[in-house]
Amino acid sequence: MLKLSLRFVVPLLLAVAALAYLSVPLMDRLTLRWFMSDLDQRSHAIAATVVGPLREAQQQAMAARVTGLLNAAATDERLHSAALCDAQGRIVARSAMFPATVGCAAADPSTPRVLRLEQGVLHPTAVPLRLGDSPAPTHTMLVLHDMSFIELRSGETRWYAIVTFAVLALVVALITVAVAHLSWRGWVRGVRAMLTGEGLLRPFAEGPATIDKALLPLEAEVRSLFRRLERQRAADTGASEGWSAQRLRAMLQTEYADDEIIVVSNRQPYSHERRGDEVVVTQPASGLVTALEPVLRAASGTWVAHGSGSADQQVSDRDGCVQVPPEQPSYTLRRLWLTTEQVKGYYEGFANEGLWPLCHIAHVRPVFRAEDWRHFVDVSQRFADAVVKSARRADPLVLVQDYHMPLVPQMIRDRLPQATVVTFWHIPWPMSETFGICPWREQILEGLLGSHIVGLQTRAHCRNFIDAVDTFLESRIEHEDSTVHRGGQLTRVAPYPISIAWPPANEEPIEATRARIHQWLGLPPGHRMAIGIDRLDYIKGLIERFAAVEHLLRSQPQWRGRFTLVQVASPSRSDLPEYQAFHDRVLDEARRINDAYGTERAPAILLRVEHHGAQTVRDLYRSADVAMVTSLHDGMNLVAKEYVAARDDDLGVLLLSVFTGASRELHEALLVNPYSAEQTGEALARALAMPPAEQRERMRTMRAWVRSHNIYRWAGSMLIDAARVRSRERVTARIEQLQRRPLKVAV
Ligand code: F6P
16 A cells, blocks of 8 residues: 555656646745835935935935935835946946945946846846936936845745645645555455455345445346356357257246247148038148247247137137147137238238249239228238237246238337337348338338347348348448348347258158058159149249249150159238139149150159148158259249258259259258249259259268258247347346436445
8 A cells, every 4th residue: 555655656656746846936036026026116216216316315415415316216125226327338426335346337228137246146127217317318317226125025925836836746646645545445346346256246144345236136137138148159160060859948947947939920730621410620831830849838828819710710719729730738828819801911922922932933913902901901900919918027038930920029128118029030031122012011120120130041131121121211230240220119120041850750760651642642663753732822832833844844855754853832912813813723733744745654743732731841841852942933942942941862953043042051052043943953853863963962061061050050049139138128228217216226
């Protein structure tokens, strides 16, 4: 401490001494100048009083009288002596004390203003006098002032100044040392508290350096935030460990132990259908269910969806709730009942005739009707209300799914301001020129910005989304961290490429499956086969795929009767005219190509327009030499990933459209432009002729990618990001709460 004090005091004293050294002579000179100017004025006053008698005596040549007058004038206190000089600079008379060594030259202003003589320190002042008749001065009265009193005073002033500086320096030094001591102690204590994680946030019982008890929950929040960041860092660095269902469950247990998770989507994960007297349970052909079921199972949450099955009402309770999955109930499915008009307006109309073609570049004109929009708004509100009713807590995590729900996020935030809303948009987000076609574009964007996180499939879709916000809404966008600030809400926009479960189910040896499937399809053994598995949708590029097959069989006739495309087309949205027309076109094209290139041995295209169960689809993947994914535009396309996952023999070739999100990840596929029948047909020929070694090399790399970038990673990374948002919001809320009340600090 002594060292610390000296460190402050010594430089301070030096600084004060230097200041005194510089300023005291300055003060001295200043006071001397003031005094001398006073003396000069006095001299003039004295001269003015004696000028009359002097003139008289001088004119009468009364030398003794002149000397007498000078002696009289010099009797004034502090006046030493006086002399009268003529125009030639000669002394004509002087007072008794006037020094013999001083001549009239002293009257010249260029001579020293202070004379240090043996008679003392004297200051000469010259006052011009007019003693004759001429109008100009004829004489000069030289007055010598005794300056000893000035010397005395200046010495006193100097002494006072030095004492004042010294006292000032001492006081400042003492204050500085005191402040330094206090700050140092506080600083040391603060640093120690930081390092030990105690100090200001330590509970009362543990020591005196504590503050308001109200800070304790904040401490817990901050600690949990740190722990979460630590886990996140560990998770990021340990990405190679891979995500699995178990890891996702473990993450949910640590991050969401006491939390409530609600999923909201149009399509339900299970549908109860009446088949005669029986009720059967079916699962829709949807990647969404694969992705979110593990999350809800682990969290025992609630899934809110449209109850569209014919027996759904029959098996659900008064609130539309039923426990699923049927074989091992672990979460609640809350069904929403919609009228036929609502389904027509909200689902078929606005979502599938408007937003679907708007977001996919498939050259189908979007249709926007005001009537559909009204239903869309009403149904969105009903979904949001159902989420609110399902919530057992004020702050559930709500996972909003897909393009049917863009208005729901803000509607939920309005009713449950503490909820965390994460929205995943499964389909592409178009460029803003295209998106701008939607007459309700602002409302769609505003609704989505009610989310804390908006997830999309690819970076390009994120860029398009942010661009649309930038174009159509007033907001602040941080491109660096991909966030949108609007109306006091913050939305992060990020890519979360959706995927499939891994590991895939254990299967029988692939040769056995192939033999069984060939028999089932009526294809001869050893027949080469490509597979297409899709919903019957115009974005899937079925017509283009058929054209590629036609190109192959036309350009390489040796494949006729030796190759077949097996196309499974699951009927979809079949009440819509566009889908009905597409269905007819697909059937016509398959028929035409079969007529032209089919043989008795095998058709060119084997089209099966019906829903196939998951196991059959897997068997088809394992039997096929090639999988054809030729979408004209697709958010991700999980068929591509499912095919790769099913090929545990590392064989088979994936032919993949560059217009799918999957093509951004599966670079070892044969990438094609489906709009070119020739290019796609040639790629098909290449796939059929590809040596097994090349197939293995490509397939292994793709499998490794899908293994590590599986559905658990998709869900896990989104949920970890959401957990981070939740912690941040909790800490912020706590701080705001503390700021609103006076803080009592006990030091
Ligand atoms: O691709 C978007 C998507 O919503 C998928 O998530 C889902 O598999 C598919 O469309 C199903 O569409 P629908 O519910 O209209 O049958």
